[in-house]
Amino acid sequence: MINFAHGEVFMFGAFASFFFARAYAASGFLNSQPIVSLAILFLSAIAVSVGVAVLLERVCYRPLRNAPRLVPLITAIGASLFLQNSAQGFFGSQTRGYPRPSFLEGTVTIGGVSFDKIDPVVIATSIIVMVALDLYVKRTRTGKSMRAVAQDREIASLMGIDVDRVVVVTFVIGGMLAGIAGVLYALMFGQVGATMGFLPGIAAFTAAVLGGIGSIPGAAIGGFILGISESVGPYLLLLGFRVPSPFELRGVITFSILVLVLIFRPGGILGTGEAEKV
Amino acid sequence: MANDVVTPPTGRSLGWAERLPVRKIVLTILTAAIFVVVGGGIYKTLTLPAGERLDWEFWANLFVIGLALGAVYALIDSATAWCTASCA
Numbered sequence: 001m002i003n004f005a006h007g008e009v010f011m012f013g014a015f016a017s018f019f020f021a022r023a024y025a026a027s028g029f030l031n032s033q034p035i036v037s038l039a040i041l042f043l044s045a046i047a048v049s050v051g052v053a054v055l056l057e058r059v060c061y062r063p064l065r066n067a068p069r070l071v072p073l074i075t076a077i078g079a080s081l082f083l084q085n086s087a088q089g090f091f092g093s094q095t096r097g098y099p100r101p102s103f104l105e106g107t108v109t110i111g112g113v114s115f116d117k118i119d120p121v122v123i124a125t126s127i128i129v130m131v132a133l134d135l136y137v138k139r140t141r142t143g144k145s146m147r148a149v150a151q152d153r154e155i156a157s158l159m160g161i162d163v164d165r166v167v168v169v170t171f172v173i174g175g176m177l178a179g180i181a182g183v184l185y186a187l188m189f190g191q192v193g194a195t196m197g198f199l200p201g202i203a204a205f206t207a208a209v210l211g212g213i214g215s216i217p218g219a220a221i222g223g224f225i226l227g228i229s230e231s232v233g234p235y236l237l238l239l240g241f242r243v244p245s246p247f248e249l250r251g252v253i254t255f256s257i258l259v260l261v262l263i264f265r266p267g268g269i270l271g272t273g274e275a276e277k278v
Numbered sequence: 279m280a281n282d283v284v285t286p287p288t289g290r291s292l293g294w295a296e297r298l299p300v301r302k303i304v305l306t307i308l309t310a311a312i313f314v315v316v317g318g319g320i321y322k323t324l325t326l327p328a329g330e331r332l333d334w335e336f337w338a339n340l341f342v343i344g345l346a347l348g349a350v351y352a353l354i355d356s357a358t359a360w361c362t363a364s365c366a
Contacts, residue, residue, distance in 0.1 A: 006354065006357060007354070010354055112335060113335050113338040113339060113342070114335070114339065115339050115342040115343065116343075116346075118346070119342050119343065119345070119346040120342075120346075122346040122349050122350065123345050123346055123349045125349075126349030126350065126352055126353050127349070129353060130352060130353070130356060133356060173357065174357030175357075177353045177354065177356060177357040178353075178354060178357060180353060181350050181353035181354045184349070184350055184353070185350050188346060188347075188350070200350065200351065200354060201354065203351055204351045204354035204355035205355065207348075207351045207352065207355040208355035208356075211355070216356050219352055219355045219356035220352045220356065222351075222352070222355060223348045223349065223350075223351035223352025223353070223354075223355050223356075224344075224345060224348035224349070224351075224352060225348070226348060226351055227344045227345060227346070227347035227348020227349065227350075227351050227352075228341060228344035228345060228348055229344070230344065230347060231340050231341070231343045231344030231347055232337065232340045232341055232344055235323065235332065235337075235340065236319065236320055236323055237315070237316060237319035237320065237323070238319060238323075239322075239323045239326070239332070240318075240319050240320070240321065240322025240323035240324070240325075240326060241319060241322060260312070263305070263308070264305070264309075
C-alpha cells in the first residue's frame with residue numbers, strides 16, 4: 001500500500017501553521033518572539049497533520065487492511081484528491097504568501113558561496129529529526145514492533161503485537177514528520193497552496209524507492225540525492241545541449257530517476273533488493 | 279468427435295532467436311544510452327565557452343538548495359516509507 005495522500009497531510013500541516021504565521025506577522029509577534037512563534041507554527045502543523053494522518057488511516061486504510069492491493073491504492077489516490085479539493089474549497093485555489101521571521105530573511109555567505117539563511121536551518125532540522133526517528137525505530141519497543149509489522153504483519157500478530165496500534169503509531173509519526181516538513185517547505189519557498197503537497201509527495205515517494213522502502217537512512221540518502229539531482233541535474237545535464245529553460249525540466253529528471261531505479265534496482269540503494277513492497 | 283485429428287506438437291521453435299537474452303540486451307542499450315546522455319550533457323555543460331559557463335558559486339548555491347529540498351523530501355519520504363512498509 002502506498003500512501004499517496006501523504007503529500008496532502010503535509011499540505012494541511014503547512015496550511016495550519018500559515019494561519020498562525022499570518023496572524024503573528026500582522027501583530028508583530030513573529031519578529032518580536034521568533035523562537036516562540038516558530039515553536040507554535042511547528043506544533044500547530046504537527047497537530048493538524050497527525051489528526052489528518054490518523055483520520056486517513058482510520059477511515060480509508062484500516063477497513064481495507066485485508067483487501068486486494070489495488071483497492072487501498074485506489075483509495076489512497078481518491079483520499080489524496082478529496083483532501084486536495086477540500087483544501088481548494090475551504091482555503092481557495094490561489095497560493096498565499098507565507099511570512100518568514102526577519103532573522104531567517106536574506107542570505108548568508110560562507111566561503112564565497114551565498115545562500116538563503118533558511119537553507120541550513122532546513123537541513124539541520126531535517127537531520128536532527130531523522131536521527132531521532134532512526135533511534136526511536138531502532139531502540140524502543142514500539143520501534144521494534146514497527147519493524148516487525150513491516151517485515152511480516154501476520155507473524156507479528158501471532159507474536160502478540162497489536163498490529164492496529166502499531167500502524168496508528170506509524171501514521172502518527174508520519175503525520176508529525178509531514179507537519180515539520182510542511183512548515184520547513186513553506187518557510188523555504190515562502191508560500192502555501194492547496195496543491196503544494198502533490199509534487200513533493202510524488203518526489204518523496206521516488207526518494208523512498210531510491211533509498212529503499214522501510215529504511216530510514218535509505219530514505220535520507222534517497223531524499224538528499226533526489227533533491228540535489230532536481231536542483232543541480234537540469235543545469236548540469238541540459239545546459240550544454242542549449243535547452244532554453246533547463247530548470248523547468250526538473251520533473252523529467254525526478255521521474256526518469258524513478259523509472260531507472262525501478263528497472264535497475266527496484267529494492268533501492270539500501271533496500272533488500274526485493275520489489276514486493278513497492 | 280471420434281474422427282477429429284489432433285495434430286501432435288512439431289517441436290519447432292525459433293531456434294537461436296528464442297534464446298536471445300532480450301531483457302539483458304535492452305538493459306545494456308538503456309545503460310549505454312544513459313551514460314552517453316548524462317556524460318555528454320555534463321561534458322558539454324562544463325566545456326561551454328567562457329562567457330556562457332556558470333561559475334562555481336552558482337553550482338555551490340544550487341547544491342545547497344538541493345540539499346535543503348532533499349532534506350524536506352527525506353522528512354516526507356521516511357514517513358511514506360514506513361507507512362508503506364507497515365501497511366503493505
